[in-house]
Amino acid sequence: MSLSNVFYNTIFKRNSTFVPAVFAGAFAWSIGFEIAVTKFHDSWNKGKQWKDIRDKYATVEE
Amino acid sequence: MATLAAKKAFTIAPTVRTLASGVPHAPALNLAAKPLADGHGHGTSRADKPSAWASSTTLSSAGLVSRTAFTARPTGHFQQRLLSTSAAVKDAPQVPDFSHYRAPNTDKNRTFSYFMVGSLGVLSASMAKSSVSEFLVTMSASADVLALAKVEVELGSIPEGKNVIIKWRGKPVFVRHRTASEIEEANREDWKSLRDPEADSARVKNPEWLVMLGVCTHLGCVPIGEAGDYGGWFCPCHGSHYDISGRIRKGPAPTNLEIPTYDLNEAEGKLVVG
Numbered sequence: 001m002s003l004s005n006v007f008y009n010t011i012f013k014r015n016s017t018f019v020p021a022v023f024a025g026a027f028a029w030s031i032g033f034e035i036a037v038t039k040f041h042d043s044w045n046k047g048k049q050w051k052d053i054r055d056k057y058a059t060v061e062e
Numbered sequence: 063m064a065t066l067a068a069k070k071a072f073t074i075a076p077t078v079r080t081l082a083s084g085v086p087h088a089p090a091l092n093l094a095a096k097p098l099a100d101g102h103g104h105g106t107s108r109a110d111k112p113s114a115w116a117s118s119t120t121l122s123s124a125g126l127v128s129r130t131a132f133t134a135r136p137t138g139h140f141q142q143r144l145l146s147t148s149a150a151v152k153d154a155p156q157v158p159d160f161s162h163y164r165a166p167n168t169d170k171n172r173t174f175s176y177f178m179v180g181s182l183g184v185l186s187a188s189m190a191k192s193s194v195s196e197f198l199v200t201m202s203a204s205a206d207v208l209a210l211a212k213v214e215v216e217l218g219s220i221p222e223g224k225n226v227i228i229k230w231r232g233k234p235v236f237v238r239h240r241t242a243s244e245i246e247e248a249n250r251e252d253w254k255s256l257r258d259p260e261a262d263s264a265r266v267k268n269p270e271w272l273v274m275l276g277v278c279t280h281l282g283c284v285p286i287g288e289a290g291d292y293g294g295w296f297c298p299c300h301g302s303h304y305d306i307s308g309r310i311r312k313g314p315a316p317t318n319l320e321i322p323t324y325d326l327n328e329a330e331g332k333l334v335v336g
Contacts, residue, residue, distance in 0.1 A: 011180075026188040029184055030192060
C-alpha cells in the first residue's frame with residue numbers, strides 16, 4: 001500500500017479521525033506559528049527591546 | 063452528411079381530411095363540382111380542390127378511392143453501412159481522447175484533495191481560536207492597571223498582636239500580626255460546625271499574618287478590630303461577630319471575611335496585596 005493510501009485510510013476516511021486530526025493540527029500549527037513569528041520579531045528588532053537593553057540600566061539600580 | 067431521400071407512392075385509406083384552410087374535405091360527393099356561375103366564382107375550377115397530380119379521387123366498384131401522392135421522409139432506424147475494414151466506430155466520434163491526461167492511479171489525487179481540505183480546516187480552526195482568545199485578552203486589565211492595583215506593606219512595622227488597616231482598590235484591608243496564642247485559638251476551633259466552614263490554614267499563607275478584606279459580608283460595613291464575642295472583629299452595623307481568623311460566628315453575615323490575593327515576601331519583610 002502506498003503512502004498516500006496509508007494517510008487516506010488512517011486519517012481521511014473516517015470523520016471521527018479527520019476532525020480530531022484537524023483540531024490537533026490547528027493546535028500544533030498555532031504554537032509553531034507563534035514561535036516562528038516571535039522569533040522573527042525578536043530578530044527584526046534586535047537591540048531595541050527592553051530585554052535586550054535591560055543590562056545597561058538594571059545594574060545601576062541595584 | 064447528405065440526407066437520403068426515398069420517394070414512395072402508396073395508397074392511404076379514404077377518409078375525411080382537413081384542408082390547410084381548415085375546411086373538412088369530403089371529395090366523394092361531387093367530384094366534378096364547379097363553382098356557381100355567379101359573381102362569387104373565380105374561374106372554372108375550385109380553388110380549394112387539390113391539383114390532380116397531387117390528389118385524385120375516383121369512384122370505382124370498390125367504392126370511393128382517394129389517392130394522394132406525397133414524398134415520405136425516411137423514418138425509423140437509419141444506419142450507415144460500414145465496411146468491416148473501416149475505422150472502429152466510437153460511441154461519440156466527436157469527443158477527443160482524454161485517456162492520455164487521466165491519472166493512472168487516483169489514490170494520490172484523492173489523498174491530496176483531502177489533505178488540502180484538512181489544511182484549510184487547520185488554518186480556519188487556528189484563526190477562529192486566536193480571534194476568540196485575542197478578543198478575550200482585550201477584556202482583561204492591562205499591565206499598567208495591574209501594577210497600580212497593588213499595595214505594598216512593610217511587615218516589620220506591625221508589632222505582634224496589632225491590626226493595621228490599609229487601603230487597597232478603595233477597600234480597607236486588615237492585616238493582623240497574630241500572636242502564638244491567637245494562632246492556637248484559631249486552629250483549636252471546630253471549624254466544621256461553623257456557618258461558613260473553613261480551616262484557619264486555608265485562610266492564611268503564614269499563620270502569623272492574617273490578611274483580609276475589611277468589608278463585612280453582610281451589608282458592607284467595616285468591622286471593628288479586637289472586638290466582639292470571639293476576640294476578632296465586630297461589625298457595628300448589624301452585630302456580626304468574626305473570630306480571630308475572620309470567620310463569621312454570630313450575627314447576620316452569611317460568609318467569612320474575604321481573603322484578597324496577596325504575596326508574603328518574608329525575606330524582605332514585605333506584603334504585597336493584589
